[in-house]
Amino acid sequence: MSVPELIVLNKPYGVICQFSAHEKHPTLKQYVSLPNVYPAGRLDTDSEGLLLLTANGRLQAKIAHPKYKLIKTYWAQVEGKTDNERIQQLADGVNLGDFITQPAQVQLVNAADSARLWPRVPPIRERKTVTDFWLQIRISEGKNRQVRRMCAKVGWPCLRLVRVGIGQLDVFSLKLPLGKWQAVNPKDLS
CATH class of the missing domain: 3.30.70.1560 (Alpha-L RNA-binding motif)
Known part of the structure; x- marks a missing residue:
């Protein structure tokens, strides 16, 4: 299976931003079954909404680092x-x-x-x-x-x-249901 360069997940409340098993909370693995993708930035367990994931380390750093002002x-x-x-x-x-x-x-x-x-x-x-x-x-x-x-x-x-x-991505224009993900073009961020 080919892994998209960037995906966006509409993360539900209570989901922890990690793929490894957690004793108290559901993890990203229960929502995203792609191999070798990691969150580009975090979203607290008790927060909801858009979370970006990628397998591209450079893209991940660019998204997460404050110097890029995303x-x-x-x-x-x-x-x-x-x-x-x-x-x-x-x-x-x-x-x-x-x-x-x-x-x-x-x-x-x-x-x-x-x-x-x-x-x-x-x-x-x-x-x-x-x-x-x-x-x-x-x-x-x-x-x-x-x-x-x-x-x-x-x-x-x-x-x-x-x-x-x-960036320029938003949950309403994506029409992304809670707990679902979709591939997006990294250029759509800016």
Whole structure:
């Protein structure tokens, strides 16, 4: 079987970004049966959405390394009420203690757009007394748990995090169902 140069997986919640067996979580091996492909970047176990995989080491490094400034687009469902000042804090860069984030592009996601997402399994815990809303956050860094940490730092705990885009690829135009993958042209990233 010929392995495509680049594939994109719509990773479900709870799947760990490794192929070797894990005692608690399903792995990528349960979704991608191609030999010798590896994640180009990571997506936390409790995050969902687009994950790129390749067998090409140079391509993997180019995708994952921050110097190439590949934009990743996240939709974060956060707890609280909208506040332009906090949105501006996220956009300007947030001091997370171990580093200050680069400026981000941040905007609200309207309810009709967020309804396009698949249901999360298991669903998030909803509380009648606590409001929530969706933010779109576009960054080129992608350090460990960065978007979750950014949101928490400005007082908006992240309830659900979905990576909806990497470069020019996005989950909606790909029409990629949850847990499925497809081959893409690396040129489609930029």
